[in-house]
Amino acid sequence: MGIVKKYRALFLLLAASLAGVACLRPPGQKNDANTLVVWEQEDALVAPFLDSILNEFKKQPGNENLSIQRVHYHTEDLRQQFQTASIAGSPPDIIIGPPDMAGVFAVSGFILPLDGLFDFSQYSKQALGPVTMDGKIWGVPTSVGNHLMLLYNKKLAPQAPQSTEELFKVCPGLVRGKNLSYCLAYDMNEPYWLIPWLTAFGGWPLDGNNPTLDTPAMLAAVKFYLELRYDRKLVPMECDYNCMDSLFKEEKVAFIINGDWALADYRSRMGDNLGAARIPKMSSTGRWPSPMVGGKDMMFSSKLSGAKLETAKKLAVFFTSDENQLRQARELYRIPSVSRLAAAPELQRDALLKGSIEQMQVASPMPMLTELRAIWDSGRHYLGGITQKKMTPEDGLRRMQKDCEGKIQEMMR
Numbered sequence: 001m002g003i004v005k006k007y008r009a010l011f012l013l014l015a016a017s018l019a020g021v022a023c024l025r026p027p028g029q030k031n032d033a034n035t036l037v038v039w040e041q042e043d044a045l046v047a048p049f050l051d052s053i054l055n056e057f058k059k060q061p062g063n064e065n066l067s068i069q070r071v072h073y074h075t076e077d078l079r080q081q082f083q084t085a086s087i088a089g090s091p092p093d094i095i096i097g098p099p100d101m102a103g104v105f106a107v108s109g110f111i112l113p114l115d116g117l118f119d120f121s122q123y124s125k126q127a128l129g130p131v132t133m134d135g136k137i138w139g140v141p142t143s144v145g146n147h148l149m150l151l152y153n154k155k156l157a158p159q160a161p162q163s164t165e166e167l168f169k170v171c172p173g174l175v176r177g178k179n180l181s182y183c184l185a186y187d188m189n190e191p192y193w194l195i196p197w198l199t200a201f202g203g204w205p206l207d208g209n210n211p212t213l214d215t216p217a218m219l220a221a222v223k224f225y226l227e228l229r230y231d232r233k234l235v236p237m238e239c240d241y242n243c244m245d246s247l248f249k250e251e252k253v254a255f256i257i258n259g260d261w262a263l264a265d266y267r268s269r270m271g272d273n274l275g276a277a278r279i280p281k282m283s284s285t286g287r288w289p290s291p292m293v294g295g296k297d298m299m300f301s302s303k304l305s306g307a308k309l310e311t312a313k314k315l316a317v318f319f320t321s322d323e324n325q326l327r328q329a330r331e332l333y334r335i336p337s338v339s340r341l342a343a344a345p346e347l348q349r350d351a352l353l354k355g356s357i358e359q360m361q362v363a364s365p366m367p368m369l370t371e372l373r374a375i376w377d378s379g380r381h382y383l384g385g386i387t388q389k390k391m392t393p394e395d396g397l398r399r400m401q402k403d404c405e406g407k408i409q410e411m412m413r
Contacts, residue, residue, distance in 0.1 A: 035067045036311060037092040041078045042296075045264060049331050050096075057318050066311065079104065086110040091301040094312055098146060099130035099294045102138045103368045111138055112300045117313060123320075124339035129365025130294040138368070139297030140316040141337035143328060145260040146366075148186075148196055148291040149359040152275045156180070156254040160277035160355075167255075167280050171234050174254050183234045185244035186257035188225060188387050191379030193257060196289030197221045199364065200282035205375050206367060211408070213379065214401035222386050222393045229387060238388075260356050263333035267352060276355030278362065293363035295337060329353060335360055374407035 042050055054068045071092065073081055079101055085091040091110065095101070105111040113136040114120075120128060120137055127141035152160050156178050161167040171183035187193045191205075198205065201224075203217025212218070228235050236243065248256040249269060257279060266274050279289040298316050300309070318324065325336035329347055335357055336342065342361075347353045366372070382400035385391045391399070 033307060034065050035069060036094065036308070036315065037069045037071070038094045038096065039071045039073060039078055039082060039092040040096040041073050041075045041098075042096070046332060047072070049328065053319055053324060054315075057315055060314075060318065063311075083108065083110065086301065086303075089303070091303055093301055093304055093308060094315070095299050095301075096142065096296060097299070099139060099141075099297050099366060099368060100372065102131050102297060102299055103133060103370050103372075105299060106133055106136075106138045106368070107370065110302055112302050112304060113138055114140065114300065118316065122339065123337050124342070126293045126360055126363060126365055127295055127337035127339075130368055131297050131299075133368040139299045140320065142296045142298055142316075142319050143325075143332075143334035144293060144295040144337045144360060145335050145356070146295055147293040147356075147360055147363045148193065148257050148259050148279065149356060150255060150277045150279045151248070151258055151262070151266060152255045152277070153248070153251060153270065154273045154275050156251065160255075160275060161280045163281045163283045165283035167234075168232060171232070171254075178254065180254060181247060181252040182236050183253060184228070184255040184257070185236055185239055185247045185253045187239070187241045187244055188229065188235065189240065189380065189384040191376055191383055192292065194221060194225070194379070194383060196257070196279050196291040197224055197282070199290035200287045201285055202287065204364070205379075206369065206371065209369060209371055209408075211371065211375055211378075211401060211404040213375070213404055214397040218397055219393055222383070222397065225387055226389075226393070230389075260333060260335070263352055263356065267333070274352065276352045276359075278355075278359045288362045290362050290364045291359070292366040293360055294366045295334075370411065371408055374404050374411065378404035378407060 038054070040050065051070065054070060057063060058066050058068060075097065078095065078097055082091060082095055082105065086108065102111065115137055118140060123141050124144055127144035128137060131137055131139035131141065150160055157170065157174060161170055167184070174180060175183050195205065198217060198221040201217040201220040203212065203215055203221065205212060229237065236247065239247070244256055244258070245262070247253045248266070263276065279291070281288050298319065300312055304312055320338060322338065322341060325338055325341050326344060326346065328334050329336055333352060333356065335353070341347070342357050347357065378400050382391070382396045382403065386393050386396040
């Protein structure tokens with residue numbers, strides 16, 4: 001049985017339970033034949049670009065009478081509101097968001113499978129993988145990214161280390177010579193940051209739909225965490241996302257592992273002193289760390305049909321045109337989802353985009369599976385216990401695996 005059929009009843013029940021806790025359609029929102037309603041969860045820096053794309057689309061021949069209403073939500077609010085509106089029969093026409101939303105929406109029957117509606121051969125595998133499930137494609141990738149990479153301050157470290165062995169050699173001198181608090185910062189208690197190191201040891205958090213959290217590769221990865229933290233003292237002892245972000249901005253660390261979403265902000269602060277590169281190769285295994293990669297996707301409500309569906313299709317094609325994809329890369333440092341554009345000269349000339357693209361090319365598509373939510377929740381709890389030495393790695397991983405399996409079973413009831 002396919003994943004979609006397997007979980008459809010579950011998510012219809014979950015969506016129905018939300019129907020009484022959120023409004024169905026924002027006040028003033030129209031839903032006539034000449035209006036496209038678009039919901040999104042972009043941050044304030046992205047909104048001007050998105051509005052310009054929508055406004056330019058309205059100027060295209062045949063769209064003179066078209067109105068587009070853009071409504072913004074925070075990520076979790078968008079997920080909840082879309083489910084609520086869909087179960088009530090009054091969803092927006094289009095949602096733009098990260099691909100991990102697509103899994104929930106697809107199994108609920110709230111979004112359309114898009115095979116046959118678009119030429120998907122032009123998109124990169126890293127862009128399509130996160131919105132592919134049961135052999136069907138559930139979103140049009142507007143960018144590929146949300147992947148972690150190594151960012152560095154060229155004032156403190158002119159070059160990025162290519163391997164962990166090189167990192168270990170460079171860091172002690174940097175900390176002493178530049179009077180740094182630490183050499184490297186990242187969110188050690190958030191399992192998303194563990195994935196690159198896990199893959200460097202040959203692991204992955206899933207085997208099909210089954211969690212693989214208590215494995216030799218996972219054990220090697222968390223022991224590497226402890227080595228960085230306690231033995232080599234290269235990373236802060238206690239540091240969440242805000243902490244690592246502040247340390248990097250205040251030039252108290254030379255390196256940070258962060259996502260492409262931070263590039264525009266860091267570039268505005270650091271200018272040409274900001275560098276981007278692959279996370280260093282694991283010297284003991286010879287493998288490049290492979291972070292999860294997703295991006296942003298345009299998903300269509302299953303209520304869309306007829307002329308409105310055709311208009312929505314044209315908007316997706318317009319959004320992913322070469323011109324708009326390259327413009328998005330220039331303004332937002334987002335990698336085009338159209339594979340051939342990664343080699344565009346203007347992208348390769350930009351050192352930050354080039355570094356981001358090089359990391360993306362060894363990244364692994366984030367699975368479009370609802371089980372990931374259980375993995376993140378269990379991983380977050382027990383990874384913190386392991387890194388704070390409240391439990392041994394072996395015991396922590398056994399408990400993490402058991403807890404995750406229990407969460408998945410609860411989802412299936």
